[in-house]
Amino acid sequence: MTSADVPPTAPVEAVVLDYGGVLTGPVKESIAAWIEADGIDPESFSRTLRAWMSRRAPAGTPIHRLETGELTVAEFDALLAAELTTIDGRPVDPVGVLSRLFAAMRPDPAMFDLVEELRALGVRVALLSNSWGNTYPRERIDALLDPVVISGEVGLRKPAAPIYELTLARLGVAAGSALFVDDAEPNVLGARAVGMRAHLHVDAPSTRAALAALVPGLRPTPNGAPA
Known part of the structure; x- marks a missing residue:
């Protein structure tokens, strides 16, 4: 079955989630x-992010190479530190920049509860994440999510089509039967370009409500919460 054979209103067979900013609190x-x-x-930092990550950024920026595993975290840390300045003019310590950048990022319990509920309803749930050298809670996500597709491990990155196609192949479902959830609009558009349905994540309540419209049996509010 191709994605064109699946009606837009058909229940989803699989949900594919981003990690940072979706299964965690906001990265910002x-x-x-x-x-x-x-x-x-x-x-x-904003200037560097625009140069390396915006839609107009040329292919092969340090962020692109980090996400596909071509740069080590230490190599990227050094490149990023060299672009940054401090308020008081001190040099930026290049050791552990990314570790410090992600130090306050925590899993979102509401989203992990949602994953559990989807699985209980028979929906496949997968992870598709562009890695910035993040330390993923692998024991936890490997037990809940299948497949787990991390850009640096497969040498591909969102929003290019091949990484979505790889994820769908590992799931064994048609593109139109899968719903992709990400907090970055370019990645949402990339999923739609290969025929997936997609939702731009803002917070757990709105994502749950969006999925409840497509997954029979899923409540729009958590169990015990007022409808």
Whole structure:
């Protein structure tokens, strides 16, 4: 069955989730805590992010190479630190930049509860994540999510089509039977380009409500919460 054979209103067979910013709290909050703690000039970080990650960024930026595993975390840390400035003019310590950047990122219990409920309803749940050298809670996610597709491990990255196609092949479902959830719009658009349905994640309540419209038996609010 091709994605064109699956009606847009058909129940989803599989949900594919991003990690950072979807299964965790907002990444921007962890970044803000790191910027404050390290005294980083916010504009220097924003400028670097635009140059390396925006839709107009050329192929092969340090972020692209980090996400596909071509750069080690230590190599990326050094490149990023060299682009950053601090408020008081001190050099940025290149050792452990990414570790400090993600230090305040925590799993979102509401989203992990949602994964459990989806699985109990017979829906396959997978992970598709662009890795920035994150330390994933592998024991926890490997027990809940199948397949687990991490960009640095497969040499592919969102929003390019091949990583979505690889995930669908590992799931064994048609693109139109899968719903992709990500907090970054380019990645949502990339999923739609290969025929997947997709939802831009803002928070757990709105994502749950969106999935409840497509997954029979899933409540729009958590068990015990007012409808």
